[in-house]
Amino acid sequence: MLGNNHGYIQLARYIVSLSWIYHGFFPKLYHVAPLEKLMTGSAGFSAEVSDLITRSAGVAEIIFGLCLFVFYKHKHLVTLNILALIGLLLAVVVMQPQLLIEAFNPVTTNLPLIALSFIWLKEIKLQNNRYL
Structure with a gap:
């Protein structure tokens, strides 16, 4: 089923980028x-610096999401997405492990996005192979 339906890329593209x-x-x-304040605050930053880091991260995430949406056929960008999601999950494991058992935690958010990204990446590779 994978490889013959461009809809998989589009579905993954919308869900992950959005x-x-x-x-x-x-x-x-x-x-x-x-929770955002807790994460940056646990790194030892002052409230003002934590707020700046959080807001800067928000801007960066929006830009990254827009890049994923626009440049969705670039396998390196999708791979970077997977690595970023794994990195963010590991950051929670190290900095605030108690969050891993809360409702709507990074595990239930990041793992499905990582799985969708692997499907997306596989589809990109299959489509690229068809054009060779």
């Missing part, structure tokens, strides 16, 4: 979520 945009905008720019 997740980055959503998580960059709402909990980091629109209203800084308490």
Whole structure:
């Protein structure tokens, strides 16, 4: 089934890129979520620096989500997405492991996005092989 339906790339593209945009905008720019403050605060930064880091991360996540949306056929960008999601999950493991057992935690968010990204990456590779 994979490889003969461009819809898989589109579905993964929308879900993953919009997740980055959503998580960059709402909990980091629109209203800084308490968990975001906890994560940056646990790194030892002052409240002002934590706020700046959180908001900068929000802008970066929105830009990354837009890049994923626009340049969705670039396998290196999708691979970077997978590595970033793994890195963010590991950051939570190291900095705030108690968050891993909360509702709607990074495990239940990142692992499905990573899985979709692997499907997306496989589809990109299959499509590229068809054009060789």
